[in-house]
Amino acid sequence: MKKLRIGIIGVGGIAQGRHIPAFLQLRDVCEITALCDVNVDRAKETAEKHQIPHVFENYQDLFSEVDAVCICTPNKFHAEISIAAFEAGVHVLCEKPMALSAEECEAMIAASKKADKVLAIAYHYRFMKESQAAKKAMQEVGTPLVVRIQALRRRKVPGWGVFTNKDLQGGGSLIDYGCHLLDLALWLMGNPKQTMVSGTTYNTLSKMPNQVNQWGEFDHETFDVDDHVTAYAQFENGASMLFETSWAANIKDDKEHLSISGVDGGLSVFPFELYTTKNGMLLNSQAAWIPSEENPGLPQAKNFIQACLGLEELVVKPEEALQVSQIIDRIYESSESFREGISQ
Structure with missing residues (x-):
């Protein structure tokens, strides 16, 4: 069976501590083929440590080397990179929260459906x-x-x-x-x-x-x-x-x-x-x-890979992650409205 080629976008703490180790443990079904980070030196060090062949500074250049990406950037870039990945025909596992707003989440879901590609959100507590x-x-x-x-x-x-x-x-x-x-x-x-x-x-x-x-x-x-x-x-x-x-x-x-x-x-x-x-x-x-598993990152990675291969349903469906963001938006809006009422 052909292995799923995975790229990691953003190689900071969550990538180093959870996602990269999990995918490396699943070498029978996947391989990390590319890394991308604005800190190119950090990406190169990580690639050398784990014998990952490709390093990029621009995430757009990474898509040609992968079938799926794991997005571990600041929240501001989740929607932008996810949508670009779908336009390139690539599956996405995106770190939580799904995006900065429910509106951005909806755009991500629409892009994934148009591309017919998997969109998973890394709410690892479920695992x-x-x-x-x-x-x-x-x-x-x-x-x-x-x-x-x-x-x-x-x-x-x-x-x-x-x-x-x-x-x-x-x-x-x-x-x-x-x-x-x-x-x-x-x-x-x-x-x-x-x-x-x-x-x-x-x-x-x-x-x-x-x-x-x-x-x-x-x-x-x-x-x-x-x-x-x-x-x-x-x-x-x-x-x-x-x-x-x-x-x-x-x-x-x-x-x-x-x-x-x-x-x-x-x-x-x-x-x-x-x-x-x-x-x-x-x-x-x-x-x-x-x-x-003691480490929830491992079953999370397994579920994503199996979903990309069409063998399992996602445990964290994007519409459910959207609901989390909708509630977060309403909490922030409610608090802001309360404070505006006090100041008037």
Whole structure:
């Protein structure tokens, strides 16, 4: 069987830490044939390290050497590069979030359909073993009623890369971190359509001088993205969602929590637990062992490759990633409208 030729566009931390190692482990079905980065020296070093034959500074020049690309650039370029890839007849795995706005996401989907090529979004939390277990257990939860999300870090603003650059990233803790658990929750719920979204964003802490931050230094004077976000959403099936995410919360410890209370039972994802009633009792169930890869990047890469080869359906469908971006847009819009109302 012919191997899928893959190009990596952007060879920063997420490419080096997740995508390149995953594709290299799947040499029986794919090969990384090209790298592209505006930092050509970094791309050349990476290519030499992994014996990758081609290096480019311009992503357009890469398309002739690949069947598929993995886009690991700042968010601002996700839509532009994805659409160009489709016009060149190339499949796309794009890092999350899908794009800067729902409008850009829709353009990406239209381009993928016109080209008849795969568009996958790297919401890797769906591939975690706890998430896979929770998806299987949703039948015991029944119709979801209330979803609770907390994706909270104590003073961990990313002090590297362009995470705090609004022009390049579109936002902060919500679009970078909270989006993962938002996507996971929607998937577990079956992606019901949202009917109401309200939210508030903050960046007060990170704009204060003399920062105490565990993840490196950043300029508090130029910090212009959200470091803490709260939101409430309602859905057409009657379910509601309580959502909170932060890079810089003044809390005791980091907290990653996703729980769903349904008509028949409930569950928590991290750690995976199931809450049911049986024989007149309240039961809490924990998994002694969950069969799955420890590294979610590997099944994510496998699923993308198999989808490109026409052998599997995507686990993360682009229309579902679009819904995440629609909710993110509405949270930001709601917060802006609230602040404009206060200032009037």
